Amino acid sequence: xxxxxxxxxxxxxxxxxxxxxxxxxxxxxxxxxxxxxxxxxxxxxxxxxxxxxxxxxxxxxxxxxxxxxxxxxxxxxxxxxxxxxxxxxxxxxxxxxxxxxxxxxxxxxxxxxxxxxxxxxxxxxxxxxxxxxxxxxxxx
Ligand code: SF4
Numbered sequence: 001x002x003x004x005x006x007x008x009x010x011x012x013x014x015x016x017x018x019x020x021x022x023x024x025x026x027x028x029x030x031x032x033x034x035x036x037x038x039x040x041x042x043x044x045x046x047x048x049x050x051x052x053x054x055x056x057x058x059x060x061x062x063x064x065x066x067x068x069x070x071x072x073x074x075x076x077x078x079x080x081x082x083x084x085x086x087x088x089x090x091x092x093x094x095x096x097x098x099x100x101x102x103x104x105x106x107x108x109x110x111x112x113x114x115x116x117x118x119x120x121x122x123x124x125x126x127x128x129x130x131x132x133x134x135x136x137x138x139x140x
Contacts, residue, residue: 001028006045008038017042050074053083054116057102062094062119069102070116075109082107094119 004019015038020028024046030039044050052074056066075083083106092102096119103113 008041010037010041049077051077058091060093067092068116069113072112072114075111079107079109094121
């Protein structure tokens with residue numbers, strides 16, 4: 001019998017869960033939860049842990065050098081590194097709107113990477129921002 005300890009991250013209470021199990025397919029008991037969401041979280045975390053991935057990609061012609069992005073929904077924890085790797089070298093052209101798809105079906109997860117911020121094209125008001133200077137110099 002194995003005992004696993006997890007902290008439930010479903011809400012800010014952060015209950016300390018104790019899971020008694022033979023293996024991941026044979027959970028005997030879950031305790032320490034203050035509500036029914038705890039056991040649901042524990043079972044998912046043991047059988048198929050999922051995470052939202054947040055990172056940045058290169059932004060071309062925008063008012064910032066990087067664009068914040070995330071997976072549209074949770075992906076298997078085991079696909080996180082493959083997803084980050086798939087985003088290496090991805091460049092997005094400004095302007096960008098929140099929710100725009102940056103990369104489809106990242107790492108074969110059937111989940112898209114989307115922008116989480118808006119980015120405008122370099123404007124005369126932001127000409128002294130470094131990304132705008134870089135854009136100007138690259139286009140000379
Ligand atoms: S078990 Fe319930 S109360 Fe405790 S952290 Fe999870 S969601 Fe919150």
